Amino acid sequence: MKTPVMQLLRENRGFLIFLLCFGFFRTAIADWNPIPTGSMRPNLLEGDVVLVNRLAYDFKLPLSQIVVARLGDPQRGDIITFSSPTDGTRLIKRIVAVGGDVIEMRDERLYINGEAARYEHETPVREPVAGIGEWPARRVQEQVGGQTRQVQWLDGVHARSSFEPLTVPAGQLLVLGDNRDNSADSRYIGLVPREAVIGRAHHILASADLDGVWTPRLERFGMPLR
Structure with missing residues (x-):
């Protein structure tokens, strides 16, 4: 005798199999992450949806943090999604230093393993800041450790622009937002354990203007991420 539950499962088995496959795909292989804040401006904008490769570094059991196999190592310059070590919130930032690196910031300038970052092509812009409106900013190309990326600072905003030399322990990552004066990154939440990394963001899947x-x-x- 078929119970109502068994009948329901039988009638919807195709859909249930689809949900299981979809869940496996999103939790073990690839995911997408909407960008809610401006902490990665100018490279990521609010309203972008980024594609995240969950197999970039580890293969984990679906719906768990259990690592089945190590597939790669996070590298400087990678843009990653991870669970914040303070409250578990999912964040997206750029890796600036990995285990063994010595990193320092002096008046907004990075030093990695004794190499001072170079800052070129400074451009004044006006950037939207949530709850405030447009704000004057400076956008520059930052070159250090073999990496080149665009970063920016907000004029007149007093963020943590300096910290003492730090040797990053093995298995830890130091991450920063590209929008240096508007980012809750390692200067505030501390280093990110490797096991907290969800995956590497590599392309913008879609984008919409939240103010439009x-x-x-x-x-x-x-668009590929750089």
Whole structure:
């Protein structure tokens, strides 16, 4: 005799199998992450949805943090999603230093393993700041440790622009937002354990202007992250 539950499962088995496969895919292989804040401006904007490779570093059992196999190591310059060591919130930042690196910041300038970052092509811009409106900012190219990326500072904002030399322990990562004066990163939440890393973000899947009634930003669809 078939119970109502068994009948329901039988009638919807195709959909249930799809949900299981979809859940496995999102929790073990690839995921997408919407960008809610401006901490990674100018490279990631609010309303971007990034594609995250969960197999970039580890293969974990679906719906768990159990590592089945190590597949790679996080590298300087990678943009990663991870669980915040303070409250478990999912964040997205850029790896600036890995285990064994000696890193320091002096008046906004990075030093990695004794190499001072170079800052070129400074451009004044006006950037949106949540709850405030447009704010004057400076956008520059930062070059250090074989990496080049665009970062920015907000004029007149007093963020943590200096810290003493730190040797990053093995299995830990130091992460920063590209929007240096508007980012809750390792200067505030501390180092990120490798096991807290969810995956590496590598492309913008889709994008919409949150201030423009969700107008699609088609030029950002499929854009690789640098």
